[in-house]
Amino acid sequence: MRPLWLYDHPRRGIRAWGDMVAKFITFEGGEGVGKSTQIRLLAERLRGSGIEVVTTREPGGSPGAEQIRKLLVEGEPGRWTPLSEALLLFAARADHLARTINPARARGAWVISDRFADSTWAYQSGAQGVALDSVKVLRKMVVGADEPDLTLILDMPVEDGLARAMERGGLENRYERMGLPFHARLRQAFLDIAKAEPERCVVIDARGSTDAVAARIYTVVDERLMR
Ligand SMILES: Nc1ncnc2c1ncn2[C@@H]1O[C@H](COP(=O)(O)OP(=O)(O)OP(=O)(O)O)[C@@H](O)[C@H]1O
Numbered sequence: 491m492r493p494l495w496l497y498d499h500p501r502r503g504i505r506a507w508g509d510m511v512a513k514f515i516t517f518e519g520g521e522g523v524g525k526s527t528q529i530r531l532l533a534e535r536l537r538g539s540g541i542e543v544v545t546t547r548e549p550g551g552s553p554g555a556e557q558i559r560k561l562l563v564e565g566e567p568g569r570w571t572p573l574s575e576a577l578l579l580f581a582a583r584a585d586h587l588a589r590t591i592n593p594a595r596a597r598g599a600w601v602i603s604d605r606f607a608d609s610t611w612a613y614q615s616g617a618q619g620v621a622l623d624s625v626k627v628l629r630k631m632v633v634g635a636d637e638p639d640l641t642l643i644l645d646m647p648v649e650d651g652l653a654r655a656m657e658r659g660g661l662e663n664r665y666e667r668m669g670l671p672f673h674a675r676l677r678q679a680f681l682d683i684a685k686a687e688p689e690r691c692v693v694i695d696a697r698g699s700t701d702a703v704a705a706r707i708y709t710v711v712d713e714r715l716m717r
C-alpha cells in the first residue's frame with residue numbers, strides 16, 4: 491500500500507480528508523530572530539485546538555541527520571566548502587523527511603520544522619555563493635512534492651538578531667561567529683526567497699515582544715491553513 495501522505499498532500503490536489511490534512515510549516519530567518527521561541531508558542535496553541543503537532547529542526551531532526559548536524563555545527567567557520575555543506579545538508583534533509591516528517595504527516599500530525607530547505611538556499615547560495623541552480627536541483631531531488639504548506643520567514647535588522655543571540659549566551663555556532671556582511675546577505679536572501687515564492691512564504695516582522703510576534707504568526711497560520 492502506498493503511504494498515506496501520497497494521498498493527502500494538498501499540492502497533489504487530492505484532499506482526502508478536507509480540513510484534516512496534516513500541514514507542514516517551516517520557520518526560517520537569521521540567527522536569534524526568535525524561531526525556536528515562536529515554534530514553541532505556535533505548537534502549544536495548535537495543540538490547544540486539538541491538533542497533534544511534531545516539532546523538529548534542521549540540520550537534524552532524525553538520528554542520522556543529527557549525526558550529520560554535528561559535522562556541520564562544530565569546528566571552524568571554514569571547515570567545509572559551501573558546496574560540500576549544501577550536499578551534507580541535503581543528505582541530512584533526505585533522512586529527516588523519510589524518517590521524521592513524512593511518517594508524522596502520514597498519521598495526521600502537523601509538523602513544524604525549525605529551518606528547512608530555504609536555509610540552504612539563503613546560507614549556502616545567497617550568503618556563500620553556491621549556484622542557486624544547484625541548490626534548486628538538489629531541492630527538487632530531495633524535497634520533491636513534500637514542500638512546506640507554509641514558510642514563516644522571521645525578519646529583523648541583523649544587529650538586533652545577533653544581539654538577542656548574544657544575550658542568550660554568546661555567539662556559539664559557526665554561523666553566529668561570521669561577520670555582519672554575511673548576516674546582511676543572509677537577511678536579503680530570505681527576503682528574496684519570500685518574493686520568489688509568495689504562495690508558500692510569508693515574512694513576519696520579528697521585532698517587538700514575544701507575544702506580539704506570536705499573534706502576527708497565528709494570524710497568518712489561521713488565514714492560510716485553518717480555513
Ligand atoms: N520577541 C522577543 N523579544 C526579546 N527577546 C526575544 C524575543 N524572542 C526571542 N527572544 C530571545 O532571543 C533569543 C533568541 O531567540 P530564539 O532562540 O528563539 O531565536 P532563534 O531564531 O531560534 O535563534 P537561532 O537561530 O540561534 O536558533 C533567546 O534568548 C530568546 O529568549
Ligand SMILES: [Mg+2]
Nearest residue numbers: 525526527604
Ligand atoms: Mg533556534
